[in-house]
Amino acid sequence: MSLSEKRSGAGQLHGPAxxxxxxxxAGVSHSTVSRALRNSPLVNPTTTREIQGIARDLGxxxxxxxxxLVTRKTRTIGVVVTTIADPFVSAVVxxxxxxxxxxxxxxxxxNSNADPARETNVVHSFAERRVDGIVVTSSxxxxxxxxxxSQMQVPIVLINNQHPGQFVxxxxxxxxxxxxxxxxxxxxxxxxxxxxxxxxxxHQSDTERFEGYREALEKAGLPVLAELVAHGDSxxxxxxxxxxxxxxxxxxPTAVFCYNDMTALGVLRSAHVHGLRVPEDxxxxxFDDLFLASYTQPQLTTVRQPMQRMGRMAxxxxxxxxxGQPSGEPVKVPAELIVRESTAPPRPDTx
Amino acid sequence: MSLSEKRSGAGQLHGPAxxxxxxxxAGVSHSTVSRALRNSPLVNPTTTREIQGIARDLGxxxxxxxxxLVTRKTRTIGVVVTTIADPFVSAVVxxxxxxxxxxxxxxxxxNSNADPARETNVVHSFAERRVDGIVVTSSxxxxxxxxxxSQMQVPIVLINNQHPGQFVxxxxxxxxxxxxxxxxxxxxxxxxxxxxxxxxxxHQSDTERFEGYREALEKAGLPVLAELVAHGDSxxxxxxxxxxxxxxxxxxPTAVFCYNDMTALGVLRSAHVHGLRVPEDxxxxxFDDLFLASYTQPQLTTVRQPMQRMGRMAxxxxxxxxxGQPSGEPVKVPAELIVRESTAPPRPDTx
DNA sequence: TTGTAGGCGTTATCAT
DNA sequence: ATGATAACGCCTACAA
Numbered sequence: 001m002s003l004s005e006k007r008s009g010a011g012q013l014h015g016p017a018x019x020x021x022x023x024x025x026a027g028v029s030h031s032t033v034s035r036a037l038r039n040s041p042l043v044n045p046t047t048t049r050e051i052q053g054i055a056r057d058l059g060x061x062x063x064x065x066x067x068x069l070v071t072r073k074t075r076t077i078g079v080v081v082t083t084i085a086d087p088f089v090s091a092v093v094x095x096x097x098x099x100x101x102x103x104x105x106x107x108x109x110x111n112s113n114a115d116p117a118r119e120t121n122v123v124h125s126f127a128e129r130r131v132d133g134i135v136v137t138s139s140x141x142x143x144x145x146x147x148x149x150s151q152m153q154v155p156i157v158l159i160n161n162q163h164p165g166q167f168v169x170x171x172x173x174x175x176x177x178x179x180x181x182x183x184x185x186x187x188x189x190x191x192x193x194x195x196x197x198x199x200x201x202x203h204q205s206d207t208e209r210f211e212g213y214r215e216a217l218e219k220a221g222l223p224v225l226a227e228l229v230a231h232g233d234s235x236x237x238x239x240x241x242x243x244x245x246x247x248x249x250x251x252x253p254t255a256v257f258c259y260n261d262m263t264a265l266g267v268l269r270s271a272h273v274h275g276l277r278v279p280e281d282x283x284x285x286x287f288d289d290l291f292l293a294s295y296t297q298p299q300l301t302t303v304r305q306p307m308q309r310m311g312r313m314a315x316x317x318x319x320x321x322x323x324g325q326p327s328g329e330p331v332k333v334p335a336e337l338i339v340r341e342s343t344a345p346p347r348p349d350t351x
Numbered sequence: 352m353s354l355s356e357k358r359s360g361a362g363q364l365h366g367p368a369x370x371x372x373x374x375x376x377a378g379v380s381h382s383t384v385s386r387a388l389r390n391s392p393l394v395n396p397t398t399t400r401e402i403q404g405i406a407r408d409l410g411x412x413x414x415x416x417x418x419x420l421v422t423r424k425t426r427t428i429g430v431v432v433t434t435i436a437d438p439f440v441s442a443v444v445x446x447x448x449x450x451x452x453x454x455x456x457x458x459x460x461x462n463s464n465a466d467p468a469r470e471t472n473v474v475h476s477f478a479e480r481r482v483d484g485i486v487v488t489s490s491x492x493x494x495x496x497x498x499x500x501s502q503m504q505v506p507i508v509l510i511n512n513q514h515p516g517q518f519v520x521x522x523x524x525x526x527x528x529x530x531x532x533x534x535x536x537x538x539x540x541x542x543x544x545x546x547x548x549x550x551x552x553x554h555q556s557d558t559e560r561f562e563g564y565r566e567a568l569e570k571a572g573l574p575v576l577a578e579l580v581a582h583g584d585s586x587x588x589x590x591x592x593x594x595x596x597x598x599x600x601x602x603x604p605t606a607v608f609c610y611n612d613m614t615a616l617g618v619l620r621s622a623h624v625h626g627l628r629v630p631e632d633x634x635x636x637x638f639d640d641l642f643l644a645s646y647t648q649p650q651l652t653t654v655r656q657p658m659q660r661m662g663r664m665a666x667x668x669x670x671x672x673x674x675g676q677p678s679g680e681p682v683k684v685p686a687e688l689i690v691r692e693s694t695a696p697p698r699p700d701t702x
Numbered sequence: 703t704t705g706t707a708g709g710c711g712t713t714a715t716c717a718t
Numbered sequence: 719a720t721g722a723t724a725a726c727g728c729c730t731a732c733a734a
Contacts, residue, residue, distance in 0.1 A: 015423060016481075016503075018711055029721045034713065044719060059502045061478040065425060066711035068416045069726045072366060076480075079460075084441045085642070094436060097462055101469070106476050109460040111448055118452070125457050127412040129427075130367075151410045153366075236646050265646045272648060291436070295587050295616045297623060297648035369727055380705045385729065395703060417727035420710045706733075711726105718721075 017058040025054050037062070068130065077318065078108045078126035078134045080119075086234065086262060087290040088307055092137050092159060095311020103319055105132070112138065127152050133318045135159065137311075155321030157314045160205050162330055169327040171314045175205055178303040178335025179212030179257065182285045185301070185337060186255045187220040190345045191283065195228040195253035197242040197263055206231075206259055209287065213257055228253055232263045239266025247274050254282055254346035261286035261293050261302055268296055268342070279344035289338055298341035305335060368409040376405050388413070419481065428669065429459045429477035429485045431470075437585065437613065438641045439658055443488050443510060446662020454670060456483070463489065478503050484669045486510065488662075506672030508665045511556050513681055520678040522665045526556055529654040529686025530563030530608065533636045536652070536688060537606045538571040541696045542634065546579040546604035548593040548614055557582075557610055560638065564608055579604055583614045590617020598625050605633055605697035612637035612644050612653055619647055619693070630695035640689055649692035656686060 019037070023030040028047065035043045036051040037060075054060075068074040079096055081089045093109065100107050108131060110122040126134060134152075137159040158170040186194050196213045199206035214224050230245055232238030239258060243266060246253055258264040264286030268278060276282050278298055286293060289304035310333055321327055370388070374381040379398065386394045387402040388411075394402075405411075419425040430447055432440045444460065451458050459482060461473040477485060485503075488510040509521040537545050547564045550557035565575050581596055583589030590609060594617060597604055609615040615637030619629060627633050629649055637644060640655035661684055672678055 016478075020711075030712085031714090031722080032720055034711095035720085038713095042719065047719080061475070061502075063420075063481060063711050064476075064479040065416050065419045065481055066726090067713075069414075069420055069711080069728090070713045072726075074416060083445065084435065085438070085445060087436070087438065087441075090435045090438075090441050093460075094434065094462060097460065101461075101472060101476075106459050106461070106480060108457050109444075109448065110452075110457070111445060121452060124412070125415075125452075127367075128415040129457060130414060130416055151412075236642070265643070268648070269646055291587070292616070292643055295620055295647075297619070371727075381728085382706080382730080383704055385727095386704090389729095393703065398703085414727055417710090418729075420712090420727080421729050423710075704734085706731105708729105708731090710728090714723100714725085716721100716723080718719100 016063070017055075017060045018063070019060075022051060022054050022058065022060060025058075026051050072130075073132055074130050075104055076106050076108060076129065076131050077315075078110065078122070078129070078131040079137070080110050080112055080122055080126075080134065081137045082114050083111050084109070087292065088260065088262075088288050088305070089137055091290070091307035092311040092314075095308035095313075096135055096315045097311075098308075099312040099315035099319075103315075105315075114138075133157070133322045135311075135314050135318060136161065137314075155318055155327075157318045157321065159310060159314050162204065167321065167327070169317045169321055170330040171310055171317060172330060172332055173205075173305045173310070173335050174332050175208035175335070176212040176215070178287065178305075178337070179209040180216045181212075181335070181337040182257050182287070182303050183213045183216035184219075185339065185343065186257065186283060186285065187216060187222065189255075189283065189343060191253075191255040192222060192346075193225075193228065193251065193253040193255070194222070195230065195246050195256045197230045197232050197239060197246070197256060197258045197267065199232065199234050199259045199263075201231060209259060232259060232266070234260055235262055236266035236269065239263035240270045241266075243267040243270035244274075247271075247276075252282075255284070255343070256282065257285045259287060261288040261290045261300060264300055264302070264342075265292070265296065268300075278342050281347065283343040283346070285343060287335075293338075293340070296342070301340045301343040302338050303335045304338050306333060309333075367414070368406075368411045369414070370411075373402060373405050373409065373411060376409075377402050423481075424483055425481050426456050427459060427480065427482050428456050428666075429461065429473070429480070429482040430488070431461050431463055431473055431477075431485065432488045433465050434462050435460070438643065439611065439613075439639045439656070440488055442641070442658035443662040443665075446659035446664075447486055447666045448662075449659075450663040450666035450670075454666075456666075465489075484508070484673045486662075486665050486669060487512065488665075506669055506678075508669045508672065510661060510665050513555065518672065518678070520668045520672055521681040522661055522668060523681060523683055524556075524656045524661070524686050525683050526559035526686070527563040527566070529638065529656075529688070530560040531567045532563075532686070532688040533608050533638070533654050534564045534567035535571075536690065536694065537608065537634060537636065538567060538573065540606075540634065540694060542604075542606040543573060543697075544576075544579065544602065544604040544606070545573070546581065546597050546607045548581045548583050548590060548597070548607060548609045548618065550583065550585050550610045550614075552582060560610060583610060583617070585611055586613055587617035587620065590614035591621045592617075594618045594621035595625075598622075598627075603633075606635070606694070607633065608636045610638060612639040612641045612651060615651055615653070615693075616643070616647065619651075629693050632698065634694040634697070636694060638686075644689075644691070647693070652691045652694040653689055654686045655689050657684060660684075 019033040036048040112119045133155045230242035232242040286302035293300040370384040387399040463470045484506045581593035583593040637653035644651040
């Protein structure tokens, strides 16, 4: 039995073909095969053609794991998100993935679900798999990721979370400008009792969005009332709870600015349950401009984040970082108010 | 300078620590380290403790890539989806990921976006990265994945797509039973002109959901009218277009059963634009029970798929397949009709 | 209980 | 233009 029969005759007995198999069939050394496969000008064109032909016949697929071992680059990145169930997150992930694929990178996706145990797991698995870089899309960045950084010596890009550092870059929406626009729009419409329903306490985006709201009210000479500030949790359920509380007030707000569209979804629901019509009885503004903002009833006025583009920008920053370039200033992306149907002037009798 | 100073003194100069570094520090061979790290009973407890201590101090993280090269198992799976922007898909992915993590697997996520070029890319990257298995959540499985299978010799689990084969398993919702329930519910409410808005032509789930619809109508002695069958594309936009067409009919339907909730979202919108109230003027049923089905106005009656659980089941099937067990029969998951507010008896004058 | 000696599939550095 | 040979970091016989 000839050497070539050993493989082609016996079939793929020991897994995928390797350059050694090809070398045997082509009667050359595996180094030559390695070169030919990468179109090295050093190897004879005829030989190259023959080798590539054999590779094709064998259905050869180079082993990224073997390559990664020697090159010390896996062309792999890790993406950590709180939960991909949030459409904001999935839109961002799509952008990351597109940019990653365009550059030959594959992405490991990990949902942390805000569970510390899972986050630790994620960190470990990314470290063990030797990802070349990491993108974090999470509303809160704990000390966890910081320690991860120092341990792994791997570039990290944060989305909507600032966290300066040599290997840490960030891409964020201009929260203050965005929410200032939203609140100003409500002021402009004539509202004077404008509520804010935020995310959980302490998250940077929430703090900033509240700040924009505060500035807009202050500029209009309106007081920032503690009773008109509630906190949700970025989910529709959280929005319902917060809105219920607001509507139980002796003097409820005539407009509500929400941390995000998911919260606004719950607010819309709560308003409906309480027999209030939006925007006639109460105005609602969200943040994100998820696809579903165009499909709520009424369609939601919101502050748009170019989510997919932000994902792409994050990946592009990561590529720079991975190629050794310094991180530079955090990228701040402008937000845009999208006025739809959920906002209108307050009813005269509520003023 | 002692050997230990060479590393601890000089710092992590050549990347992450390896078992050789630990061996040097511990004064043992790397095989012993390898064993100790995996708690082999063959090594002296004292030695083990010392080695593990050094490993901890060094922040040692075993290289999954090196391990994968020798074991020929990467503990990695590939997940292909059309687009993670569809909440159905993201819910499924969450289930897959949870089950994967619970079993020490990491997941590569790839969006195909129904783009053939990208699909080819995905296949290649998964092959090169030597994933141990693949889960496909896509409404249409082309010949592409079949050829991939034979090339990679890797187990595959399909979600909502049957495709028998030795290495191919599938987990699917019971489309016929689910849609039969939905259509029967409309029949029961008294509707006689019930429309169906499907997905794109030729997709298995669409064919089956139509079949359930057909059966229910037939059983009720109702004709299946071609004019009442429209096709969308699983997106709200597609739902709008299809619904607009239906409402332009001389004798429009009094109820619409949609391929999925995303389609229903568009249908709800279209109805509103045409001045129709749901469910008073027209009833609407979706399929999936996405989180947003509880937040539409009115809340959507729909057929629930246990999406996250299906993702988990798919991963668990994949684990079996990867451990060498035969695939067995495709798993068929029962669907459940969830009656909310978007369905009601037809208006008497429309009968 | 521990050490030695391959080998996994590449790339890379020498020679030739 | 091509071939030996040595890594990369780990696992695993086989020896001691």
